[in-house]
Structures are given as structure tokens and as C-alpha cells.
Amino acid sequence: MTEYIMTEIVKHEPTTIYIKPTAGLAALNLRDLWIYRELVFFMVWRDVKVKYKQTLLGMAWAVIQPVMTMLVFTFLFDRVAKLPTEGVPYPVFSFTALLPWGLFITALNQGARSLVAHNNMVTKIYFPRLILPMSAVFAGLVDFAIAFVILVGLMFYYQVTPAWNLLWTLPLFLLLAIVTALGVALWLSAINVKYRDVNQALPFLTQFWLFATPVAYSASVISEKWQILYSLNPMAGVVNGFRWALLGVGNGPDVTLWVSTAISVLIFISGLFYFKSTEKTFADTI
Amino acid sequence: MTTAISVKNLGKRYQIGAAETRFRYNMLRDVLMDTVYAPVRLAKAMVGKSDRRVNKNFVWALEDVSFDLEEGRVLGIVGRNGAGKSTLLKILSRVTEPTKGTVTVRGRVGSLLEVGTGFHPELTGRENIYMNGAILGMKRAEIDKKFDEMVDFSEVGQFIDTPVKRYSSGMYLRLAFAVAAHLEPEILVVDEVLAVGDAEFQRKCLGKMGDVAQQGRTVLFVSHNMSAILRLTEEAIVLKKGHLIKRAPTPEAVDFYLSSGQAESGQRVWEADEIPAASEPFRPVAIRIKDRGGNVVDTIRSTEPLTVEWEYQINAPITGLRAGMYLSTMRGEYVFTSFDTDDARQYEQFGARQPGRYISRCEIPADFFNEGRYSLGVNASSFGVKRYFMDENALSFNVDISGAPGTQWPELRQGPVRPRLIWKIEKIG
CATH class of the missing domain: 3.40.50.300 (P-loop containing nucleotide triphosphate hydrolases)
Structure with missing residues (x-):
């Protein structure tokens, strides 16, 4: 009896919400993002759960995709073109780069389409819109984890010793990959709400970006004077960082990494602002 | 008491008519130029500068x-x-x-x-x-x-x-x-x-x-x-x-x-902005109430039949269409619902309707309504498929009962209908 009364009386004081036209920093509203943090978890969980439903091979696709790419690269660039790999067996060399690249590409594709794909949510209910590109990017981490296991197997097979003393930097490079992917996804998803040209441009963009990133080849083939220009591509920094942290090849953090990081942060912050400034009309224009 | 919702000077403006430029193409040159300038336009739109060629119309919703x-x-x-x-x-x-x-x-x-x-x-x-x-x-x-x-x-x-x-x-x-x-x-x-x-x-x-x-x-x-x-x-x-x-x-x-709200007497005409886009290919034009003489009227006599006319446009073939009405009292009680293809033979003939302008017309017999104001709602749908258009309060009209059964007593009769029933009185003892 007493318990019953207690639960009835203890009632949350409802929070007051102010709705008004927003501008600038106030529009960021990070408090709401925190309140809705569980939704990010649920969206990621749903994406992962649904991704390979009604496929014959299921989760095996997370393994097949990077492995097939690696085999094609090995044939083309190792057997045929004989690119230098700084003493590392080519399969390990390229697979190390394919890990962050795969994460980036999934995050970018899913992230850029996230708002349009969930337009029924956008037009019907309130929730911080940032959650959509964010969870699309985070969902890519599951495939990344699976591919990571394959990499460990590959390194074991080819008897490549990991660069133990550098391994702790790996999470930092992973973070850089996530920030880059999220930044680009913020820009593209917000533009996509109004201009569906993004859908058309995405395949081309990802292909172009792959050529500009040292996934299939080593960054050392780029001549010294072009290195700074080359590092304007933040994914170049990420991929070099992965190889350095895992295999101990390359120069390690130098000025090019800082340029990559700065560009990545710039894309992320500007993306956040662009997203936030257009967010208020998403429901009207989508 | 605490205030749950407080709304102050609220305004919402929508931009319409952005698609207008699409219909401007007359020459291939225009099309080509438009394509060439598309990225420029995109860039301008993104930095917030409007393109002069895009006619911006705003509506305050x-x-x-x-x-x-x-x-x-x-x-x-x-x-x-x-x-x-x-x-x-x-x-x-x-x-x-x-x-x-x-x-x-x-x-x-x-x-x-x-x-x-x-x-x-x-x-x-x-x-x-x-x-x-x-x-x-x-x-x-x-x-x-x-x-x-x-x-x-x-x-x-x-x-x-x-x-x-x-x-x-x-x-x-x-x-x-x-x-x-x-x-x-x-x-x-x-x-x-x-x-x-x-x-x-x-x-x-x-x-x-x-x-x-x-x-x-x-x-x-x-x-x-x-x-x-x-x-x-x-x-x-x-x-x-x-x-x-x-x-x-x-x-x-x-x-x-x-x-x-329904100031137009005896007739309701739908303006373009009152028709939701979802109603395509069905476009309502007007609904009218006419007396025995064919005049559009706001007040009808209960002792005379009245005609309801619904005019509409069909822009693409629709199968299983039924266009009809709901009749209700001012208090919102329904009196009846009726569709133009309720009759099975009629449905066979008009269920599949080709594009064109139509009028669905029906007569409500004399001695049907009680006094007061009635509301007419319209509905055009294909059963179980889609509701094209609905307006539950398209039009309202008055009924005057002078001469109706029982008017020798100046009293308010209950009920929305006032039929002229034939009473037989027999002395059985």
C-alpha cells in the first residue's frame, strides 16, 4: 500500500521546452543529443541487425568484401604492377589500409543517405537529427571489428610482427577516420535533403577518393614536394597512420599528419554548423 | 493552474513555387545553359545567395x-x-x-x-x-x-x-x-x-x-x-x-x-491551394446545392426536393472510383452517407473512369430534412485502395420548414429528419 502511494506521488517535474527560431551556436543543442543517447545505440543496433537479413551468406559478407578487394589489389598491384610495399607482404600491406578505408566508405555512403532514407522519421517526430548520420557512421564500426580479426589472422599467416610499441596510437587514427567520415557525412546528408544530386555524385566521389588515398599503393611513391598537398586528403593521414601503428612502416606522425588532422577537424566543425543551420527546415524540404 | 502551452506571435513561412523554372524551357539552349549553370546555382543556394532567376514565393502558413x-x-x-x-x-x-x-x-x-x-x-x-x-x-x-x-x-x-x-x-x-x-x-x-x-x-x-x-x-x-x-x-x-x-x-x-467559414452561399469552389497534392489525379472543382428551379441556394424548403451537384476533374484513369457525400447536422451527427456508384449497375458503368470533367448529381427528395442547418461533406475514393479527396465540411445550408408536416404546432421537433409519413387513423371501438 505504502509502496503504491510512493510511486504515484514521486512524479518527475516535467521539463520545459522553449521553441523559437534558432540561430548560431544555440542551434547545436548538445543537451538534447545527450538525452537521446540511447537512440544512437538503438539505431546502430538496428542497422547492424538488418544489414545482412535475408542474405544467404549473412555476416560472412563483412569478411568477403574486404578480402575480395584485397585479392584484386594483390593481383593488380603486386603481381602485375609490382608496387613497393616497404618490406611488408602486399596482402597485409593493403588489408591494413582497407580496414579504415572500408569504415570510411560505409560511413560516408550510409551517412550521406541517412536523412533521406529516414524521411518518415524526420517529417513526423522530433529528435536531434544529428543522430541519423552519427549512427550510420557508428554502424560501420561493427564491420570494422570483424575485418580487424581477419587482419590479425593475415598477419599471423604471413608472420608479420605488429609494431607493438606503436599499437596504442591505433585508436587515435581510428578516431580520426570517424571524425573525417562524420564530417563529410554531415555535409552530404544535409545537402542531400534539398539536392538529391548527392546520390548521383556518391559513387563517383568514393571512387575518386580511393585513388587519392594510399590504399592500394604506398604513400612513399608520392614525391617529397607533393606530400603536403597530398595530405590535404585526411584519409591519407588515417591510412598512413594505420600502417605506421600496426606495421611500423612509414615516417610516423610528421607535418603531413597534422595537416590531415586539421583538414578533418575543419570539415567536421563546418559540417556540424552547416547541418545545424539547415536542420530546422529538413522536415519542410525533404 | 499552471500553463502547459504558451504560444506567442507564432509565425511559419514556407517557400513555394521553386519548381517554376522547370517549365521555362523553350529551346535546347535554355536546357543546356541551365545544365551548365546547375553547379553554380547549387553553390549559390548553399551560401544563401538566391538566384534571381528563381521566383521566390512565400506563404505564411x-x-x-x-x-x-x-x-x-x-x-x-x-x-x-x-x-x-x-x-x-x-x-x-x-x-x-x-x-x-x-x-x-x-x-x-x-x-x-x-x-x-x-x-x-x-x-x-x-x-x-x-x-x-x-x-x-x-x-x-x-x-x-x-x-x-x-x-x-x-x-x-x-x-x-x-x-x-x-x-x-x-x-x-x-x-x-x-x-x-x-x-x-x-x-x-x-x-x-x-x-x-x-x-x-x-x-x-x-x-x-x-x-x-x-x-x-x-x-x-x-x-x-x-x-x-x-x-x-x-x-x-x-x-x-x-x-x-x-x-x-x-x-x-x-x-x-x-x-x-462557408461564406459562399449554396456553393463551394475549391481553389488550387486548397487541394492537397495527394488528391491527384482527382481534382474537386465545386459543390452546389440547387432548388427545384435550378438556382444555387443557401436555404432550401423542406417541402421541395433539392439537388446536390459535385463537379470534379479526373486527370488520369481511376478504377473503382466513388464520389459521394456525408450529410450531417451542425452538431456533427451523421444523417447519411451516399456515393454516386452505390448502385451496382452504375458501378459497372462508371467504376473505371476516364480522364475528363464530371458532374455527379443527386436529388434528395422533398419532406426529408427537419429545420436547421446541415453540413455537407464530400469524399472521393476507391474502396480499400485510396482516399483521393475528403472535406468533411465542404458546404452548409439551411432548411426552412414552412409547410412541413406538423408545423401547425410551433414547437421544435427532435431529430434530423422530418418525413411526411402517412398515418392511418382507425376507430376500433
């Missing part, structure tokens, strides 16, 4: 709307299509941002609009409950606590671990509704106009709304159904072209709306 609502009150919102009702609810539920003005809302706002949002066909019922709950802003612990209750309410029981794509549409809706109904927001907004589902489901929605109101929570209710507004709300506001033109106890507000 809502302008200068202010009102306060105390906690625990039920407020009805009435107005024609395009009056700004849905825009108001969208702002209150934070789906879209206002252009000006402020709203202060005390508590969580829930709407029955969001039923099933985020449901994924591949996920099981159980998984969808958690997913949908999280989308609606529930905490995981909260969902855990209410889970059994939701499953009971939805009556899907043993199928809870089956992917919802295997559900019947009824099961799907019940499950979706169960989640929304257990959200228990402090403020509930209900837009009946946009509510999905069949009549049974809509009844359930209204029932839930009544429960919520009885628990002392605040409710905003939008409907074209005046009887529902009268039954469920104490007070109502009337919106017209984005402005709040009246706030009064519901009977008074409804009266005001029905008698002032």
Missing part, C-alpha cells in the same frame, strides 16, 4: 498566432484545409521550426501521428517495440517496465518474436499504436486529419485520447469531424488562413466556424 493553454485542458483546433492546423501541431511537436515567435511547452509532447515511425519490417515485434520506443524518446528502463502492457494492448502475443513483415496490417497497426499509446506524454497532440488506418483504428485513437484527457493531461485535438470536437473538447480555436480568428467554448466556436 501561420501568422501571429498567440494563445495559452492550461494544464489538463482539452483544446480543439478547427479550420479548413490549409488553415494552418497541421503546421501548428508540427511546430508544437518540434518537427519543424517556426519562422518567428515562441512557444513554451511544459512537458513531453507526444502525437498519435508518429504511430509506427521507425518500424523496420525485418525486425521482430519485440525489437520494434524497443526501437520505436527509443525513437519516441522513451528510456530503455521505461520500455522494459511497460513492455508486457504494450504486448497485451496490441494483442499480438505469440507473434511477438516474429518479424513484423509477416504481420497482417491490423496486427502491425495495433503494435505500433500500443507503443505510441504507452508513451504517456504530458501533452498529447492528435491530428485526426492525418491519422492513418481504418475507422476501427481511428476510434481506438479517439478512445485513447479520451483516457488521456481524463487523466488530467493536456490535449490538442485537430479534426474535421465536428461531433468529435464537440464530444471531446471543452474549448476550441478557429484558424483561418494562418490566423487565429476565434477562441471560445467549443459549441460557440464550432457554430462560428460552420456559419462563418
